[in-house]
Structure formats: C-alpha cells, structure tokens
Amino acid sequence: MTALDQTAVAVAAPGKSSNRAWRKLKANRSALVGLAIIVFFTLLAIAAPLLPIVDPLATSWTAIRKAPSAAHWMGTDDIGRDILSRMIWGAQASLMAGIFSVAIAIAIGVPFGLVSGYFGGWVDQVISRITEAFLALPFLIMAIALAAFLGPSLTNAMIAIGLSAMPVFVRLTRGQVLAVKTEDYVEGARSIGLGHFDIMTRYILPNIMAPIIVQATLTVATAIIAEASLSFLGLGQQPPAPSWGSMLNVAKNFLDQAPWMAMWPGAAIFLVVIGFNLLGDGLRDALDPRES
Numbered sequence: 001m002t003a004l005d006q007t008a009v010a011v012a013a014p015g016k017s018s019n020r021a022w023r024k025l026k027a028n029r030s031a032l033v034g035l036a037i038i039v040f041f042t043l044l045a046i047a048a049p050l051l052p053i054v055d056p057l058a059t060s061w062t063a064i065r066k067a068p069s070a071a072h073w074m075g076t077d078d079i080g081r082d083i084l085s086r087m088i089w090g091a092q093a094s095l096m097a098g099i100f101s102v103a104i105a106i107a108i109g110v111p112f113g114l115v116s117g118y119f120g121g122w123v124d125q126v127i128s129r130i131t132e133a134f135l136a137l138p139f140l141i142m143a144i145a146l147a148a149f150l151g152p153s154l155t156n157a158m159i160a161i162g163l164s165a166m167p168v169f170v171r172l173t174r175g176q177v178l179a180v181k182t183e184d185y186v187e188g189a190r191s192i193g194l195g196h197f198d199i200m201t202r203y204i205l206p207n208i209m210a211p212i213i214v215q216a217t218l219t220v221a222t223a224i225i226a227e228a229s230l231s232f233l234g235l236g237q238q239p240p241a242p243s244w245g246s247m248l249n250v251a252k253n254f255l256d257q258a259p260w261m262a263m264w265p266g267a268a269i270f271l272v273v274i275g276f277n278l279l280g281d282g283l284r285d286a287l288d289p290r291e292s
Contacts, residue, residue, distance in 0.1 A: 021210075024286040031282020037275030041268070045091035056085040056242045065258040075260040078250055086242035087264055093243040094272065097158050097227035097236070098220040104162025105169050106216060113173025114200050118181055127170065134167040143226050147235040154227075154243075157236040161226045165219050172215055176208035183207075210287035217283055221276035228269050244269050 025031055060080035068075045074083040116127040134142070146160035180186065181204060189199045230236035231245025239246055244265040251262035 021283075021286040025282055028282040028285060030278045031286070034275040034278025034280075034282065037271055038279060041091050041272055041275070042095060044088055045095050048088045048092060051088065053085040053088060054082045056081065056089045057240050058082070065254060065261070067258075068260055074264050075258065077247070077261050078254060078258075083247075083261065083264055086247060087244070087268060090237075090242040090244045090247060090265065091268070093154055093231075093237045093241070094224050094227055094245075094269070097154065097161065098224040098272075098276075101158045101161035101165065101223040101227070102216050102219050104159065105165035105219065106212070108162070109166040109169025110173045110205075110212060113170040114177055114205060116170065117174040117177025118196065118200055118204065124174070128174070131167045131170045131174075134164075135171070139164050139222070140226060140229060143230065144233065144235065147230050152235045152238055154237045154241075157227055157230045160230070160235075161223050164226070165223065168219065169212065169215065172211060173208065176211055177204055180204055180207055214280055214284045214287060217276055217280035221273040221280070224269065224272055224276070 058081065060076070063072065063076045063080040065078060066072055066076045066080075072082050072084065074087060077083055077086070112127050112131075116124045143157075143160045143164040146163055147157050150156035150160060186199060186203055189203045194202075227236055228243075228245030228248065231243040232249045234246075234249070237243030237246055247265040248262055251258070251265070254261055
C-alpha cells in the first residue's frame, strides 16, 4: 500500500467505525436510559419559556413553604415561589454550566495536549509540568478558588469549572497522540509532504476523538455537580435566578419544616449526573475498537 493509500484509509475509517459504534450504543440499555434522561432534562430546559408555568421569581406571602398540591405540584419555597417552575428554569443553569464548562476545557486542553504529544521535546516538558501542577490541586478546590477570584456569577463559575477540568483533557490528549503519531497512516501523511498542522488536525485528531468524547461526557456530570456546589456556596448562579445548587442552599435551613424544598433539586442533580455517567459508560464500550 502506498503512502497516499494509507492516508485515504485513515480518512475513511472513522465513518465505518461510527456506524458500528452507533449499533453497539443502541444495544446498550443502560446507555439508552442515560440518553433518555439527558434528552428529557434538555428539552425541559429549552422549552422552559414556552411551558404554561408561573414566573419562577414570583413570590406569594400566602403560600410560604406549602406542601406539594394541585396548585403547586412540587410545593413552594421559603418566600412562596413555585418549586416546579424554579426546577425547570434551574435546569438551564445546570445543563449550561455542564456543557459550556466542558467545551472550555476541551477548547483549551485538547490543542495543548495535541501539540505536547506531537512535538515532544521541551514543548512537551513545559506543558506536562504545568499540567501536573494543575492536577496536583483537587478539582473542586481549584474551581472554588477560581470562582472566588473571578467573582460570583454563572459565567465565572463556568470559566472556573472549565479551567479546572482542562488539565484532564491535556493529559488524555497527549497520551492518545503519543500512541497514534507513529502509526503508518501518520507516516504516510508525512511522506506526501503534509505540514504539521494538517497532520495533527486531519489525521491524528480524528483518530483520538473517541476517548475525548467519552471523557467529555463523564466530565459534564462532574461539572454539573461542581456548578451546584458553587451555587450552594454563593459563587455560581446568583439569587433570585433559579439554580438547583442555590435552591439546596436555601432548603438546608428548612429540612424539618419543608423537606420537599431539598428533595426535588437533589433528585434532579442525581438523575442528570446518573444520566451522563450511564451514557459515558455506554460510549466507552461502543467506541472501544477492541470490542466486537
């Protein structure tokens, strides 16, 4: 096989493997359950402005800490706001934080990992040492420190979570590049005169995307927990805007009188995190080339 033939095979392979991966994913019931949970909450968050629900910021001094009823399916909070409405709008904050935080981590971490693994030498040493310094700090502690430095807001919380998750993608990408850059199709691309940028983006990156996708799916779950933690501490979504984490912060003061205030946001966080974990595990199995 000529060098040109080898590079052609490298381009065609991802399309064939994607069909096989989709078939394997559809056969995984746990992954489909996780996907259904994610789709449900995503559609709920997107449709929030269109749903016939009350204003999540509207208060009622005659409906303070009311138990679930026909008027308020999930009850009301400490100042009479409808919990169901706040749950639906709070899904936007949690899902946005999870997805955009991971997008930030990928946008920064993957290019650095790609350059580090491909070029090696002093470039690899510098990037690897900086990455190790970041990894020495616990993820949540680093996210809290960055959020406190940037200031309390949902946007700053997403940036803080993204930067805290970024080292994982640097290390993962670097390891995958080291395993792939000596493959025949990469050598074939070099032999036909392609530059470093073309080789990295057209032949190496597409062939290392599977583990990155799996890691991204699992990291979304971690980011959602982190956003809830930051909002619980007052460093994420700011009141009165609804957020599952800030709802838990308020609910902790009324666990005896109004347990439903904590039950619903806690259950939502649990379900969404379980959904992303189930989907991530299913993607890991579906995208594993060693599995038939």
